[in-house]
Amino acid sequence: MGPAKIVIVGGGFAGVECARMLERKLHPDEAFVQLVAPSSSLLYLPLLPQVSSGVLSPRAVTVSTRRVLKRTEFVPGMVVGVDPKTRQCVVRRASGVELALEYDHLVLTPGSITRILDVPGLQEHGFGMKTLAEALYLRDHVLRQLDVAAVRGDEEEDRERLSFVTIGAGYAGTETAAVLNRLTRAAAKRYFPRLDPSHVRWRLVTHGDRLMPELGERLGADAKEILAKRGVEFVPGLSAAQVTARSVTLTNGEVIPTRTVIWTAGVAPSPLAGHLGADTVKGRIVADTDLTVPGLEGVWACGDAAAVPDLTKGGEVKCAPTAQHAIRQGRHLGKNLVAALRGKPRKPYKHPDLGMVVDLGRWDALARPLGIGLSGAPAQFVARGYHLFALRTFAARTRTMFDWGMHGITGDDFMRIGYSDYPTQTIGGFERTSDYLTADEVAKALDVDPELA
Structure with a gap:
């Protein structure tokens, strides 16, 4: 029997931390790990407002996934569908081409998106x-x-x-x-x-x-x-x-x-959460305390898209969709997945809000x-x-x-790059070569007699 094939969906806090833990705990011949995400960089979301104000540069809040992960294969693209019966997921590449990835274990950490209400405009x-x-x-x-x-x-x-x-x-x-x-x-x-x-x-x-x-x-x-x-x-x-x-x-x-x-x-779970046929709570995939998904063999979930019981509070309370929980759940899922591969007991996730x-x-x-x-x-x-x-x-x-x-x-700088100034993404669009006026257009703009212009 060859190494187990593990596919991690999402390159945010939870997905990257899970992959890091798997690399740390598993031998190369125990598992082949793939991480699927649209971008090869891990974005530190809590500092985005400081990027918008110019306090921090974009590179300060992004980390290269390939720098962090050494043995995990990065697959650029988006998982747009999952078939738990055949244990395959559909990946759409940036080119628009779709491919199927097979898995023994599927780790769902697709994160969240901005919650858009039905507000006209x-x-x-x-x-x-x-x-x-x-x-x-x-x-x-x-x-x-x-x-x-x-x-x-x-x-x-x-x-x-x-x-x-x-x-x-x-x-x-x-x-x-x-x-x-x-x-x-x-x-x-x-x-x-x-x-x-x-x-x-x-x-x-x-x-x-x-x-x-x-x-x-x-x-x-x-x-x-x-x-x-x-x-x-x-x-x-x-x-x-x-x-x-x-x-x-x-x-x-x-x-x-x-x-x-x-x-x-507010935020909403990734739409992928509703494609599995698993139970959901407000769009989040219901996960057990050990971060497995009930009823779907080999499927795990954590992070913003997962409804994980908060054992520190008890009852029906779920862990909040925060970076704090995503980071720790990713690490914990990695440890439990290693335990499952080695036939050892899994532990429940429990982390107090700091x-x-x-x-x-x-x-x-x-x-x-x-x-x-x-x-x-x-x-x-x-x-x-x-x-x-x-x-x-x-x-x-x-x-x-x-x-x-x-x-x-x-102090502050007030320089604009000019993202919103360009009509197209072509060379002429960025360099604005079509913006210059003819002599007649100059005359019209200045309300001058064309013969005098």
Whole structure:
């Protein structure tokens, strides 16, 4: 009997940690491991808001999967379907070609996606904060609004461009609004001659009545106070009812003129979770405490797409879809899979919540490690220490520390790359060779007699 074939679906925290544990515990002749993911880099999601604000470079929050994993075969593509009966999964490559991968054990860690509600215009005009591309594009878009408003002069259009609305006051929404608000106000001070920082307006909209309930009532109130001092308006009890290119309508009927609606109102499990025929809870695959999927032999699941019982809380409570649980579940699944291959007993997953950290920019931070509430510099020390520990390589930690240090010394930069300026991805599109006007077009634009032009 040859080595067991293990296919891991997803290259996020859970999938990579599982693969690392398998490499550490298994001999090469015991198993052949493949990891399927669209990208060969592991993205550290908690630091995306700092990329959007320019504090960190994109390379600081991404780790090469091939640098972390030595013996695991990386398969670029997406698993778009699974047939548990034949033990095969369908992988769609970037070229569009589909292939079948056979497995003895299938590890499902496809992660989560942004939860999109049925809000008219949201898909077309909303901005997300779930991928590196979204973070970079959002930064470019936000600074572009200031660029245009600094010279246009039309009051109604300026009001739209300088008004920013974030829907969702959880971790991602609060941090994104906090750091981008600080960036835009700092940028406005340098835009000559007519842009007043007080004209920049940020709103943080949530259907609840508190910021980041996970922080607790006191720290949540502290977060609200910090943001209020910076000029971020907290709008509780509401959400978006409609989004257009130039406005957002809230559920109470209020229309806010804006060109920027950032949607961070929660996440949803990967759609792959519903393709297996397994039981689900709110779209998440039901997993046992040992991280196996009941009724599907050889199938395991963990991370955001899995509903894993939280043994520290008991009852029907499931582990929250956080990076903290994904990392530890991935490691635990790897150990249990090794035990299964060697005929040894598997252990249940049990991990207490260590709390959360929130970086609001500079020395404004909040943390709740082990239930202890911290704010200011102590919280920032804990927050950044946690992030450095969670990054998987020395290179990523070094880049992140360097970027934090440089930003602390030199401050903000307001350079745009110009993602949103290009009509196509061709050479002519990027270099904008078709933008130049003919003599007649110049005359028309300047309202000049063509014969005099």
